[in-house]
Amino acid sequence: MIESLFPNVNWESMGEAALETIYMSAIAVTATFILGTLLGLILFLTDKGNLWQNRSIHAVVAAVVNVFRSIPFIILIILLIPFTNFILNTMLGPSAALPALIAGAAPFYARMVEIGLREVDKGVIEAAQSMGAGQWNIISKVLLPESMPALISGITVTSIALVSYTAMAGVIGAGGLGDLAYREGYQRMATDVIVVATAAILLIVFLLQLLGDWLTYKTDKR
Numbered sequence: 001m002i003e004s005l006f007p008n009v010n011w012e013s014m015g016e017a018a019l020e021t022i023y024m025s026a027i028a029v030t031a032t033f034i035l036g037t038l039l040g041l042i043l044f045l046t047d048k049g050n051l052w053q054n055r056s057i058h059a060v061v062a063a064v065v066n067v068f069r070s071i072p073f074i075i076l077i078i079l080l081i082p083f084t085n086f087i088l089n090t091m092l093g094p095s096a097a098l099p100a101l102i103a104g105a106a107p108f109y110a111r112m113v114e115i116g117l118r119e120v121d122k123g124v125i126e127a128a129q130s131m132g133a134g135q136w137n138i139i140s141k142v143l144l145p146e147s148m149p150a151l152i153s154g155i156t157v158t159s160i161a162l163v164s165y166t167a168m169a170g171v172i173g174a175g176g177l178g179d180l181a182y183r184e185g186y187q188r189m190a191t192d193v194i195v196v197a198t199a200a201i202l203l204i205v206f207l208l209q210l211l212g213d214w215l216t217y218k219t220d221k222r
Contacts, residue, residue: 040113
């Protein structure tokens with residue numbers, strides 16, 4: 001029955017492509033969460049009136065974030081080909097897409113982190129300072145825990161964007177469902193392959209959204 005509905009779909013290849021997409025997404029989301037959180041913290045802490053106020057550092061980090069956030073992803077992949085070749089000695093395969101995925105998503109998430117940190121009640125920070133808490137304690141025990149629901153919500157949005165980025169990366173040989181849909185579906189006029197690959201991507205997105213919503217609910221103390 002399934003074979004008659006989707007005669008051109010190679011289910012083994014589809015499974016392998018799905019695993020490649022999950023691999024790229026998982027590694028990129030993890031790295032983006034770490035790097036984006038660090039960048040967001042620097043943006044917030046070095047801004048006027050905050051713990052590490054420093055106009056020069058804030059301006060430089062903000063400029064880097066804005067530049068990488070503004071470059072269309074497909075162009076970013078091309079720009080990073082020499083760097084990818086240098087560190088991985090190839091520009092093909094799922095791992096080769098990771099530098100561009102992280103470079104494209106981390107600055108985007110950094111701005112979300114900065115926004116989330118701005119929403120933390122200043123009174124809570126001042127109360128911690130009055131009790132003698134050091135800067136690192138304020139960051140680790142006040143800022144990050146208080147902003148965690150916003151950070152999780154932000155990484156959920158970013159992870160969904162990363163799944164779509166993997167599909168674009170597939171067009172230039174990164175593998176995954178996007179690559180399969182383009183090579184086996186579009187180029188061979190096999191609409192059923194495109195439909196199944198799209199459905200698989202949607203399933204991954206829905207699962208990410210459900211997980212993100214659940215984690216946000218669990219960490220929200222309100």
